[in-house]
Amino acid sequence: MKILVCISNVPDTTAKISFTDNDTKFNKAGVQYIIGPYDDYALARAVELKEQQGGSITVLNVGEADSEPQIRKALAIGADDAIRVNCEPSDSYFVAAQIAHCAKEGGYDLILMGRESIDFNSGVVHGLVGEMLNIPSFSPVMKLDVAGNVATFAREIEGGKEYLEAHLPLVLGCQEPIAEWKIPNMRGIMTARTKPLKVVAPVAVAEAATLEKYILPAPKGAVKMIPADDIEQLIKLLKTEAKVL
Amino acid sequence: MAVLIFVELDNGQIKKTSLEAVYYGSEVAKMQGASATVLAIGAADAASLAVAGNFGAGKVLHVGASEFHTENAMAYASVLAQAVLQEKADVVILPKSGLCDAMSARAAAKLKASVVSGAVELPDLSNGFTVKRAIYTGKAFATVAMSGSIKILGVKKNAVAPIESNAPAEVVAFDVLPNAGDFSAKIISQEKASGELSLTEADIIVSGGRGMKGPENWQPLLDLAHELNAATGCSKPVSDLDWRPHHEHIGQTGIKVAPNLYIACGISGAIQHLAGVNSSKCIVVINKDADAPFFKAADYGIVGDVFDILPRLTKAVAASK
Numbered sequence A: 001m002k003i004l005v006c007i008s009n010v011p012d013t014t015a016k017i018s019f020t021d022n023d024t025k026f027n028k029a030g031v032q033y034i035i036g037p038y039d040d041y042a043l044a045r046a047v048e049l050k051e052q053q054g055g056s057i058t059v060l061n062v063g064e065a066d067s068e069p070q071i072r073k074a075l076a077i078g079a080d081d082a083i084r085v086n087c088e089p090s091d092s093y094f095v096a097a098q099i100a101h102c103a104k105e106g107g108y109d110l111i112l113m114g115r116e117s118i119d120f121n122s123g124v125v126h127g128l129v130g131e132m133l134n135i136p137s138f139s140p141v142m143k144l145d146v147a148g149n150v151a152t153f154a155r156e157i158e159g160g161k162e163y164l165e166a167h168l169p170l171v172l173g174c175q176e177p178i179a180e181w182k183i184p185n186m187r188g189i190m191t192a193r194t195k196p197l198k199v200v201a202p203v204a205v206a207e208a209a210t211l212e213k214y215i216l217p218a219p220k221g222a223v224k225m226i227p228a229d230d231i232e233q234l235i236k237l238l239k240t241e242a243k244v245l
Numbered sequence B: 001m002a003v004l005i006f007v008e009l010d011n012g013q014i015k016k017t018s019l020e021a022v023y024y025g026s027e028v029a030k031m032q033g034a035s036a037t038v039l040a041i042g043a044a045d046a047a048s049l050a051v052a053g054n055f056g057a058g059k060v061l062h063v064g065a066s067e068f069h070t071e072n073a074m075a076y077a078s079v080l081a082q083a084v085l086q087e088k089a090d091v092v093i094l095p096k097s098g099l100c101d102a103m104s105a106r107a108a109a110k111l112k113a114s115v116v117s118g119a120v121e122l123p124d125l126s127n128g129f130t131v132k133r134a135i136y137t138g139k140a141f142a143t144v145a146m147s148g149s150i151k152i153l154g155v156k157k158n159a160v161a162p163i164e165s166n167a168p169a170e171v172v173a174f175d176v177l178p179n180a181g182d183f184s185a186k187i188i189s190q191e192k193a194s195g196e197l198s199l200t201e202a203d204i205i206v207s208g209g210r211g212m213k214g215p216e217n218w219q220p221l222l223d224l225a226h227e228l229n230a231a232t233g234c235s236k237p238v239s240d241l242d243w244r245p246h247h248e249h250i251g252q253t254g255i256k257v258a259p260n261l262y263i264a265c266g267i268s269g270a271i272q273h274l275a276g277v278n279s280s281k282c283i284v285v286i287n288k289d290a291d292a293p294f295f296k297a298a299d300y301g302i303v304g305d306v307f308d309i310l311p312r313l314t315k316a317v318a319a320s321k
Helices: A037-053 A065-077 A092-106 A125-133 A186-192 A231-240 B016-032 B046-055 B073-087 B098-111 B219-228 B236-240 B271-277 B293-297 B306-319
Strands: A002-006 A009-011 A033-035 A056-063 A081-086 A110-114 A137-147 A150-157 A160-167 A170-174 A197-200 A209-215 B002-007 B035-041 B059-063 B091-095 B114-119 B130-135 B140-146 B151-155 B170-173 B186-192 B204-208 B231-234 B261-265 B282-287 B300-303
Touching: A002 A037, A002 A092, A009 A065, A033 A037, A033 A065, A037 A056, A037 A065, A037 A110, A037 A137, A037 A170, A056 A065, A056 A092, A065 A081, A065 A186, A065 A197, A081 A092, A092 A110, A092 A125, A092 B098, A092 B114, A110 A125, A125 A137, A125 A170, A125 B073, A125 B098, A137 A160, A137 B073, A137 B098, A150 A170, A150 B186, A209 B114, A209 B130, A231 B282, A231 B300, A231 B306, B002 B016, B002 B073, B016 B035, B016 B046, B016 B091, B016 B151, B035 B046, B035 B073, B046 B059, B046 B170, B059 B073, B073 B098, B091 B098, B098 B114, B098 B151, B114 B140, B204 B219, B219 B231, B219 B261, B219 B306, B271 B293, B282 B293, B282 B306
Parallel strands: A002 A056, A002 A110, A056 A081, A081 A197, A110 A170, A137 A170, B002 B035, B002 B091, B035 B059, B059 B170, B091 B151, B114 B151, B204 B231, B204 B261, B261 B282, B282 B300
Antiparallel strands: A009 A033, A137 A150, A150 A160, A160 B186, A209 B140, B114 B130, B130 B140
């Protein structure tokens, strides 16, 4: 089985978000970057599936050179080779078109990624890739098994779960608890250094959405503390001040 | 020019967040001097769908064929794309949800449309088509210029405050041929909690953390939720420990919510949890630890034992009605 795992290179979940250049650029200073947490779940399940049934894992990132530590980490966790499409991942449609192009060339049975990236939270890339390749896509997938060319998986739906069965090839957007995150071991880190990482130029796609400006939310007002023995005051404030009751 | 709005149904009724999307789409149509048409897929009667008119829509296209009664993002996306072409729509509005994100993605690829998810305000049409959207899990916003000839927009809860009128819309049957490829996956089974208020739709959410000390202690929290007609949620450790089901997990890697009122009981307020609740209008935090980081993100705070405060709060809510 050939698996393609798409990873995003995103600021750590605890990173302080700020902007520079007159609010047109993300301020990377002092920010720790990570593999997108949802993508990391997808990668972990891919490694487990490979351990069970053999095959290969290619990891794909649409991003600039500063993604490479995260790509190497994915290789250390268990991917066999990597592709980086060298460009700024600006718009969902653009990113999806790059993934679809690489996927067509590689002929993968399973294309896994996170349900969404945690920087732009669009949750549309898996659907776009599926449609561009004319194969089914599902998200958010929280359990996945593959037997032969049939995948059985569970998808979270509003207020519950749905269990599905579908033939490969498939595109799946993943989330917990599909697998536990994997921490690379020393041997993995050593071998990752020499695994192939191919850098390719992006294919031309008409730009459909352009980011103009970043905006930070207005600072939150100070919390109003209410004595534990005066619950009625809270009810009153929620009714008359916050007007939410 | 036309605006097409997709609405989600729950038991044959248009969901509240979808009615907000109808209002949003109708306002965009007004700005453009265009018509606003709604697309509804699934089982529903005409009277329930006509309600969309009260939120500004002129017409409702209804796909009621039984093949479409079960939610299927791929099949729904095919229907949406057909409706866009039939209505010659250049703006497509959907409420932001898992189903709608999947539909907008597949429809965008079919129509070569530009797609933006997470709009928090009406677009600015003074110079092209610019929309403000939430990014970094609600920690920031960005304005995005959309340039495709068809624009698909996912709208977050509370992006607009709808004004309701009494103008029921005309409901028209929309006949589509199901595309076999969209039905290639087999649904083996569904587990769905029935009668539960959905977290993404709820105006009030009562949520519990590790401070609840165990699944057997949830009753006081459920009682408060019941009294407030609220949905119930939990923090990640609580769902990881299986105290509560995974679909209640609110946070960075769980559900992101935007209620009017969020009441956090015994949740310390890790940054990953805050990422899931920072779009709430008002946050109340109850925690026995006065140094809990959640207080910094709260509007109102009470330092105290949740098991002492919750029953008294439930009584006070009942008394205030």
